[in-house]
Amino acid sequence: MFLNPSLRTRTSLEAACALLGVHPIVLQPGLDAWGWEFRDGVVMDGASPEHARDAIPVLASYVDLLAVRAFAGLVDADQDRADPVLKAFASLSTVPVTNLESARWHPLQGLADAATWVSRLGDPRGKRIVLTWAPHVKPLPQAVPGQVLTEAALLGMEVVVQHPVGFDLDPEVVERARGLAEASGGSVDVVHERDLRGAHVVYAKSWAGWSGYGRREAESAVRAASSSWRLDEVPEGAGFMHCLPVRRNVVVADAVLDGPRSWVPEQAALRLWTAMAVLEAQLGGNGWPNG
Amino acid sequence: MFLNPSLRTRTSLEAACALLGVHPIVLQPGLDAWGWEFRDGVVMDGASPEHARDAIPVLASYVDLLAVRAFAGLVDADQDRADPVLKAFASLSTVPVTNLESARWHPLQGLADAATWVSRLGDPRGKRIVLTWAPHVKPLPQAVPGQVLTEAALLGMEVVVQHPVGFDLDPEVVERARGLAEASGGSVDVVHERDLRGAHVVYAKSWAGWSGYGRREAESAVRAASSSWRLDEVPEGAGFMHCLPVRRNVVVADAVLDGPRSWVPEQAALRLWTAMAVLEAQLGGNGWPNG
Amino acid sequence: MFLNPSLRTRTSLEAACALLGVHPIVLQPGLDAWGWEFRDGVVMDGASPEHARDAIPVLASYVDLLAVRAFAGLVDADQDRADPVLKAFASLSTVPVTNLESARWHPLQGLADAATWVSRLGDPRGKRIVLTWAPHVKPLPQAVPGQVLTEAALLGMEVVVQHPVGFDLDPEVVERARGLAEASGGSVDVVHERDLRGAHVVYAKSWAGWSGYGRREAESAVRAASSSWRLDEVPEGAGFMHCLPVRRNVVVADAVLDGPRSWVPEQAALRLWTAMAVLEAQLGGNGWPNG
Numbered sequence: 001m002f003l004n005p006s007l008r009t010r011t012s013l014e015a016a017c018a019l020l021g022v023h024p025i026v027l028q029p030g031l032d033a034w035g036w037e038f039r040d041g042v043v044m045d046g047a048s049p050e051h052a053r054d055a056i057p058v059l060a061s062y063v064d065l066l067a068v069r070a071f072a073g074l075v076d077a078d079q080d081r082a083d084p085v086l087k088a089f090a091s092l093s094t095v096p097v098t099n100l101e102s103a104r105w106h107p108l109q110g111l112a113d114a115a116t117w118v119s120r121l122g123d124p125r126g127k128r129i130v131l132t133w134a135p136h137v138k139p140l141p142q143a144v145p146g147q148v149l150t151e152a153a154l155l156g157m158e159v160v161v162q163h164p165v166g167f168d169l170d171p172e173v174v175e176r177a178r179g180l181a182e183a184s185g186g187s188v189d190v191v192h193e194r195d196l197r198g199a200h201v202v203y204a205k206s207w208a209g210w211s212g213y214g215r216r217e218a219e220s221a222v223r224a225a226s227s228s229w230r231l232d233e234v235p236e237g238a239g240f241m242h243c244l245p246v247r248r249n250v251v252v253a254d255a256v257l258d259g260p261r262s263w264v265p266e267q268a269a270l271r272l273w274t275a276m277a278v279l280e281a282q283l284g285g286n287g288w289p290n291g
Numbered sequence: 292m293f294l295n296p297s298l299r300t301r302t303s304l305e306a307a308c309a310l311l312g313v314h315p316i317v318l319q320p321g322l323d324a325w326g327w328e329f330r331d332g333v334v335m336d337g338a339s340p341e342h343a344r345d346a347i348p349v350l351a352s353y354v355d356l357l358a359v360r361a362f363a364g365l366v367d368a369d370q371d372r373a374d375p376v377l378k379a380f381a382s383l384s385t386v387p388v389t390n391l392e393s394a395r396w397h398p399l400q401g402l403a404d405a406a407t408w409v410s411r412l413g414d415p416r417g418k419r420i421v422l423t424w425a426p427h428v429k430p431l432p433q434a435v436p437g438q439v440l441t442e443a444a445l446l447g448m449e450v451v452v453q454h455p456v457g458f459d460l461d462p463e464v465v466e467r468a469r470g471l472a473e474a475s476g477g478s479v480d481v482v483h484e485r486d487l488r489g490a491h492v493v494y495a496k497s498w499a500g501w502s503g504y505g506r507r508e509a510e511s512a513v514r515a516a517s518s519s520w521r522l523d524e525v526p527e528g529a530g531f532m533h534c535l536p537v538r539r540n541v542v543v544a545d546a547v548l549d550g551p552r553s554w555v556p557e558q559a560a561l562r563l564w565t566a567m568a569v570l571e572a573q574l575g576g577n578g579w580p581n582g
Numbered sequence: 583m584f585l586n587p588s589l590r591t592r593t594s595l596e597a598a599c600a601l602l603g604v605h606p607i608v609l610q611p612g613l614d615a616w617g618w619e620f621r622d623g624v625v626m627d628g629a630s631p632e633h634a635r636d637a638i639p640v641l642a643s644y645v646d647l648l649a650v651r652a653f654a655g656l657v658d659a660d661q662d663r664a665d666p667v668l669k670a671f672a673s674l675s676t677v678p679v680t681n682l683e684s685a686r687w688h689p690l691q692g693l694a695d696a697a698t699w700v701s702r703l704g705d706p707r708g709k710r711i712v713l714t715w716a717p718h719v720k721p722l723p724q725a726v727p728g729q730v731l732t733e734a735a736l737l738g739m740e741v742v743v744q745h746p747v748g749f750d751l752d753p754e755v756v757e758r759a760r761g762l763a764e765a766s767g768g769s770v771d772v773v774h775e776r777d778l779r780g781a782h783v784v785y786a787k788s789w790a791g792w793s794g795y796g797r798r799e800a801e802s803a804v805r806a807a808s809s810s811w812r813l814d815e816v817p818e819g820a821g822f823m824h825c826l827p828v829r830r831n832v833v834v835a836d837a838v839l840d841g842p843r844s845w846v847p848e849q850a851a852l853r854l855w856t857a858m859a860v861l862e863a864q865l866g867g868n869g870w871p872n873g
Contacts, residue, residue, distance in 0.1 A: 007632065008640060011607055015644040018605030023309030025302055043540040045428050050298065050536035054548070054555070058299060058535065061560035062306040137627050244640065245632035249625040257636070264636070269643035314600030316593055334831040336719050341589065341827035345839070345846070349590055349826065352851035353597040 001059075001068040002028045002100070003085065008244060009069065009100050009108060012271035013279075020279055025063065038088050052085075056092035065282055066093050069100035072141035077213035080104065080141070081170065096282040101143055104173075109243050110147040111274040113203075114155060116267045120239055121200060125156035125185060129201040130238075132194055133163030134251040135227050139208030144243050146173045148203055149188070153177040156184035157201075162194050164229060167209040194229065199238040201263075204231045204252050231256055239263040292350075292359040293319045293391070294376065299535060299562050300360065300391050300399060307566035313574070316354065329379050343376075347383035356573055357384050360391035363432035368504035371395065371432070372461065387573040392434055395464075400534050401438040402565040404494075405446060407558045411530055412491060416447035416476060420492040421529075423485055424454030425542040426518050430499030435534050437464045439494055440479070444468040447475035448492075453485050455520060458500040485520065490529040492554075495522045495543050522547055530554040583641075583650040584610045584682070585618075585667065590826060590853050591651065591682050591690060598857035604865070607645065620670050634667075638674035647864055648675050651682035654723035659795035662686065662723070663752065678864040683725055686755075691825050692729040693856040695785075696737060698849045702821055703782060707738035707767060711783040714776055715745030716833040717809050721790030726825050728755040730785055731770070735759040738766035739783075744776050746811060749791040776811065781820040783845075786813045786834050813838055821845040 002010065010026065017024040029036050029050075036055060037048040044051065059066060070085035086102035099107050117124040129152050131145055145161075146169060152159045159181065161169065168174075168190075178188045196202055231252040234240045240252075240262045248254055257264060293301065301317065308315040320327050320341075327346060328339040335342065350357060361376035377393035390398050408415040420443050422436055436452075437460060443450045450472065452460065459465075459481075469479045487493055522543040525531045531543075531553045539545055548555060584592065592608065599606040611618050611632075618637060619630040626633065641648060652667035668684035681689050699706040711734050713727055727743075728751060734741045741763065743751065750756075750772070760770045778784055813834040816822045822834075822844045830836055839846060 007609070007611075007637060011609065011641060011644050014605075014607045018607075023305070025305045025309075027298070027302065029298075037539075041540075041545060044538035045541050049538060051539050053539075054535055054537060054559075055298060057556055058559040058562075059302060061556070062302050062563050244636055246636060247626035247631060248619075248633050248635075249623075250627050254623060265639055265643070268636075268640040271640075272644050314596075316596045316600075318589070318593065320589075328830075332831075332836060335829035336832050340829055342830050344830075345826055345828060345850075346589060348847055349850040349853075350593060352847070353593050353854050 001066065001089075002026065003068070003070040004101070006069055006100065008268055008271050012275045013067065013100070013108075015272055016275035016279055020276060022065075022279060022283070038084055052088045053092060056089055057094065060093040060095045063095060065096050065098060065279070067098035067100050068102075070102055072103035072143065074139055074141060074208055074213070077170075077210060081172065098278060098282060103141065104143055104146060104170075106143045106147045106243070108271065108275060108278065109144060110151045111278065112267060112270040113148060113241065113243075114151050115270045115274055116241065116263055117152075117155070117157075117201065119266065119270070120263055124152075126158060127200040128158040128160065128198050129203060130196055130199040131159065131161045131203045131205065132196075132231065133167050133229055134204045134206045134231055135229050136206035136247060136251060140206050142169055142173070142207045142210070145169060145205050145207050148205070149173065149177045150180065153181040153186050153188055154184055156181070156186040158186060159188045160195075160199075161188070161190045163190075163192065163207075163209075165192050166212060167207065168211055169207070170210050196235050196238065199235065201241060202231070202234050202238050203241045204246075205242065206251055234259075234261045236261075241267055244268055292357065292380075293317065294359070294361040295392070297360055297391065299559055303562035303566045304358065304391070304399075304570075306563055307570055311567060311570055313356075313570060329375055343379045344383060347380055348385065351384040351386045354386060356387050356389060356570075358389035358391050359393075361393055363394035363434065365430055365432060365499055365504070368461075368501060372463065389569060389573060394432065395434055395437060395461075397434045397438045397534070399562065399566060399569065400435060401442045402569065403558060403561040404439060404532065404534075405442050406561045406565055407532065407554055408443075408446070408448075408492065410557065410561070411554060415443075417449060418491040419449040419451065419489050420494060421487055421490040422450065422452045422494045422496065423487075423522065424458050424520055425495045425497045425522055426520050427497035427538060427542060431497050433460055433464070433498045433501070436460060436496050436498050439496070440464065440468045441471065444472040444477050444479055445475055447472070447477040449477060450479045451486075451490075452479070452481045454481075454483065454498075454500075456483050457503060458498065459502055460498070461501045487526050487529065490526065492532060493522070493525050493529050494532045495537075496533065497542055525550075525552045527552075532558055535559055583648065583671075584608065585650070585652040586683070588651055588682065590850055594853035594857045595649065595682070595690075595861075597854055598861055602858060602861055604647075604861060620666055634670045635674060638671055639676065642675040642677045645677060647678050647680060647861075649680035649682050650684075652684055654685035654725065656721055656723060656790055656795070659752075659792060663754065680860060680864060685723065686725055686728060686752075688725045688729045688825070690853065690857060690860060691726060692733045693860065694849060694852040695730060695823065695825075696733050697852045697856055698823065698845055699734075699737070699739075699783065701848065701852070702845060706734075708740060709782040710740040710742065710780050711785060712778055712781045713741065713743045713785045713787065714778075714813065715749050715811055716786045716788045716813055717811050718788035718829060718833060722788050724751055724755070724789045724792070727751055727787050727789050730787070731755065731759045732762065735763040735768050735770055736766055738763070738768040740768060741770045742777075742781075743770070743772045745772075745774065745789075745791075747774050748794060749789065750793055751789070752792045778817050778820065781817065783823060784813070784816050784820050785823045786828075787824065788833055816841075816843045818843075823849055826850055 014024050035048040037051045068089050072080040080103040083102050083104045089097045121127050181188045240256050305315045326339040328342045359380050363371040371394040374393050374395045380388045412418050472479045531547050596606045617630040619633045650671050654662040662685040665684050665686045671679045703709050763770045822838050
């Protein structure tokens with residue numbers, strides 16, 4: 001179920017299905033299926049002819065796994081924090097649900113990122129990762145940076161989040177990451193200038209700030225942000241990461257993406273293998289051969 | 292071939308294919324393929340670059356089965372009655388054709404409905420089914436109510452169609468159902484008020500009236516119809532059915548859909564098994580293992 | 583990867599995959615995936631959020647074969663001649679690339695056309711094929727006529743290209759075809775009037791002229807061209823071919839398409855078998871069972 005577009009997530013998951021003998025059914029509600037209503041108790045006299053309460057249990061009766069992508073709306077911070085679409089699937093489905101990027105999290109990307117760290121750094125504990133904000137043409141959700149921060153903290157990395165004033169991450173996510181870092185021997189720092197010295201990993205990503213949330217406000221803020229935050233080089237000894245798609249020469253210079261310090265091709269290629277691992281894990285208890 | 296959107300029909304059919312080792316190819320002409328012309332003899336200097344006379348035989352030469360969805364246009368009653376798209380496929384294809392809901396009929400839904408009756412009522416003969424009109428935000432085709440009426444009559448049920456004045460079903464379909472009921476020991480009555488007493492099944496559905504056909508006229512009529520026809524409760528001893536998607540609290544109240552008398556989840560789930568039965572039946576003569 | 587719509591190419595290729603045990607993944611960038619940027623070195627602050635340099639290698643890491651359709655833009659003749667999208671795939675992919683119709687060529691159609699000649703004519707050498715321009719409602723690319731001309735010349739046929747003044751094919755393609763004909767014992771003639779006498783094959787197709795290239799200029803030229811070029815009959819002893827989709831009674835009369843001299847159904851049906859041959863050839867060196 002793709003309520004938003006996808007290239008890597010969809011293709012890697014379809015390829016993973018093919019390799020494991022799973023038959024994927026791709027739906028795009030509003031494009032090739034009906035648009036859906038997610039709010040409870042409403043009189044459905046608007047644009048959406050179908051309610052998630054009816055659609056999700058039915059789909060769950062046809063398949064062994066439901067997977068859903070539904071980005072943050074970037075209009076109401078509390079609503080995005082509540083992750084309503086993913087939660088609806090989780091509560092209404094009778095089969096396992098895979099998150100293909102929700103308003104808050106992008107765990108399939110997170111798994112591929114962690115696999116890249118292990119592949120390149122061996123044990124990630126104590127390694128320094130700089131998660132740096134970057135300019136963009138429009139405000140973007142915090143699902144990827146929140147996921148990166150959380151996983152790096154969980155794995156005991158020394159995480160430094162760098163962004164201009166006004167582009168703070170969801171304080172609840174940061175607080176949770178600090179707790180995870182404390183337990184894992186890692187650390188979480190947030191600063192408002194860029195300093196890549198000593199970094200083992202430089203992870204660039206644009207996102208809309210949590211204060212001044214709301215698409216229109218975020219739009220102005222992003223436009224106003226100095227393009228000095230564009231990433232033009234990465235220091236020796238550091239690997240460069242980005243989840244893609246990336247706007248070249250807006251977020252990061254061609255020289256970085258095409259240079260020898262870019263881990264992006266491996267990071268993207270690992271999406272296939274981590275997707276296979278997730279399918280195995282989720283379908284394993286369901287009579288799966290290797291389960 | 293989906294000329295209109297689909298959720299249950301497409302997903303249940305794709306899942307049925309996967310379970311039977313059939314490879315489904317999903318096309319949406321006008322969206323990811325060319326739009327089609329269906330009229331014979333025209334000079335094709337308009338929007339459609341491809342004629343059904345050319346496309347259908349070609350597709351039939353690539354696959355073992357063609358399945359098509361093409362709703363009623365709700366503009367011209369005679370044209371919808373003629374079911375032109377389905378008829379074009381039936382006459383031009385050299386392989387079996389499955390109707391995924393045409394201007395007049397929705398047999399895959401009908402099979403799942405009949406399976407639900409058998410599952411819940413045992414022998415449906417003599418059981419009372421009320422097919423009741425319901426309000427909606429726009430005029431809808433008669434494919435589902437015509438199918439329900441026809442199948443219930445065929446199976447010897449006591450069918451009562453209830454709708455406001457002006458929302459009559461296609462008289463040809465009603466007449467045919469009366470004939471079927473006569474042969475099966477059932478009955479068909481049409482009344483203009485709602486009375487659910489004694490019903491074993493309450494099947495709610497909105498549709499545009501046959502008199503005053505035409506989208507604009509139907510639009511006004513639907514808006515004018517009193518919302519007193521919304522279904523707010525179902526009597527004890529009766530099961531509630533709807534084909535989905537359903538506009539909650541416009542067509543039927545949440546309390547009915549989510550209540551203990553709703554057969555809707557089983558009715559929808561049976562779409563998978565009846566789709567498998569249809570695939571078996573249609574591909575059986577074609578070297579199919581169990582054919 | 584369909585950057586343009588498709589019916590036969592997509593369906594025949596999906597069916598070929600199913601018959602050979604290959605799992606097809608269908609993407610339509612800009613529709614269900616992100617739109618792509620193909621120019622190098624640009625600041626990506628426009629509509630496309632993803633660069634082909636990033637997307638193509640990633641996709642190549644997930645699959646065994648990439649197949650792409652990207653029509654001519656009909657704006658800049660030099661750009662179309664350079665075939666930029668196909669070239670980007672060819673240079674950036676680490677797996678084989680199949681051309682599903684590019685700005686310049688349509689080899690899968692060409693293979694089916696050649697198979698039709700062999701099926702109907704036996705040895706095509708010395709047989710006369712007339713490739714005749716036909717009217718249309720809008721300017722069309724030269725990929726199909728260029729492919730037909732090239733393949734017929736390569737196979738030693740006597741090729742006569744017939745089109746109104748101003749509708750010349752790319753002179754580079756014509757020159758190359760003359761060279762191929764010289765080597766194969768065939769011939770290539772270009773004339774500006776229609777004369778079907780002695781033809782074994784009449785292949786009708788509309789295309790925009792190479793001189794006066796550019797969509798707007800081509801548009802006017804096509805409209806101005808006399809509809810006397812519509813194909814209303816085919817002489818005895820000749821077979822009629824068209825790649826489809828065809829605008830009936832604009833390009834060619836119903837009587838020809840539906841008449842006994844039409845080879846179009848066989849020509850279209852052969853798309854399946856030639857697609858299977860291409861998959862075998864391209865995946866054969868990759869551990870393919872029959873490779």
